[in-house]
Amino acid sequence: MSRAGLPIETLPAWALLNDVAFVDIKVVNTEEKGYGVVCEKNLSTKQDTSDSPTLLTAPHSLVLNAEAVQEYAKEDKSFRQLLNAVGHHSARRDILLFLLVQMVLASRPSQPPVGVSNPWTEYLKFLTKEALVPTLWTEEERLLLRGTSLNTAVNAKISALDVEFDAVREPSSDIPCWNDMFWTSGAISFRDWILLDALYRSRCLELPRSGESLVPCIDMINHSSNPTAYYDENSKDEAVLLLRPGIDIAEGDEVTISYGDTKSAAEMLFSYGFIDPTSTAESLALPLDAFPDDPLARAKLVLFGEAPKVHVARDHGSITWRSPFAYLMCVNEEDGLEFRVLQDTEGARQLRVFWQDEDVTDQKADFETLIRAHPLAAILRLRVVTVVQECLQAQLDKLRGSALDSTIAATNPSLLREDCAKAALLLRQVEASILETGVEALEKEASHNSHIIRLLLQRCSLLADEDVVAYLGSMETAELDIANEEASNEAEDFS
């Protein structure tokens, strides 16, 4: 759907009409970040201990959240029909449906109306440049993400959006005007739905009282790791932009906020379409597969209830990791794990998990603590460390095995936008570096753990236990293989 655009120079007039107040700041076209906000005079909060100066105020009536969507629906019959047919699923989906209606209105000013115009219909015309989030990358560009933690996530998101678009389209066929838009004229496409999702994700704010919301004009503020401003809601429920304390900002300087200082490079690229190397937390999340030969794998996955992951983070060079599922994955019946299906008082069947005969269903994500009292705790922990290490190593191998140069060489360069290639390269470098440090740290942790186990076993004469000996034996063989490999690599070093 082609959306009409409005020049940014007309935003002050829109703001005036809709009670949005800009104080000493204005929206400009920046070089690389699309629109942004700059100061119109020098401002300082260095000396002043009074309240932070307000730079922008937007009335509560313009804050677009789930509640506001319900209010708009009261005024607009065709939107209400659409919302009742396919909405009330989540705040996000309701807001996307509202934006869809505004997008239709903005693109078909002379056609028979679907929906009622409101300030958002015009405001959308200022947002013509979409964030380059990977769901909007071409298929060729998405190949640049192979081997990164985003590869599966982006493809899964596109599939989920496809399912969601169908769920929106199907019931709308019973409403004549929407049947025409979605089916007969085909004016609304899947691409439009992807665009709306990207727009929402890259501009959504978390307000203290209104929750997940879009706020016109405050969504023009770009991100920095050294932000000069922050947003909030005041006592009149207006959304406000405030200068941070202890800030000196000169006329012409950009005013920035933080989009989240704990977001990883992959999360920043996924949600906002850029990676700021100075501000991303050094972390990544990888999917973790259950053991294919584990007879309890299905029960463990059902009980766990969310996609199993390994989270790795690096802070000042040292690695921390977290993977609640890895702990559940590494315990079995012989260790004291048991699944039972129990019937509650209303007759519903529930999957419960028992550890050492105790119902620990409520602690399913904390087997790290539960295993501590087990006589073979050190061995269980070693299993987990090995699983996590293998997960990181497999990801590193994937990343190295899909080098960016060869992907670019195999693709028609005119099909790749420079910004996408640059962002993919940066993501690959960041993730490879974290994975390398992670694999090294986990190797050390595994070898330290097996050393401790050996000492413990010697002390307890547990070496008689055949299973333990066999397990340690296989660990040792693997370690020996690595050592031999290293020795043969060294032999090629003629220096």
Ligand SMILES: C[S@@+](CC[C@H](N)C(=O)[O-])C[C@H]1O[C@@H](n2cnc3c(N)ncnc32)[C@H](O)[C@@H]1O
């Ligand atoms: C909330 S909007 C900010 C206004 C936006 N620049 C515009 O033109 O409408 C967020 C988008 O701005 C861009 N952006 C914000 N901060 C950035 C930064 N530090 N570097 C590059 N792009 C940035 C990204 O495209 C991001 O998805």
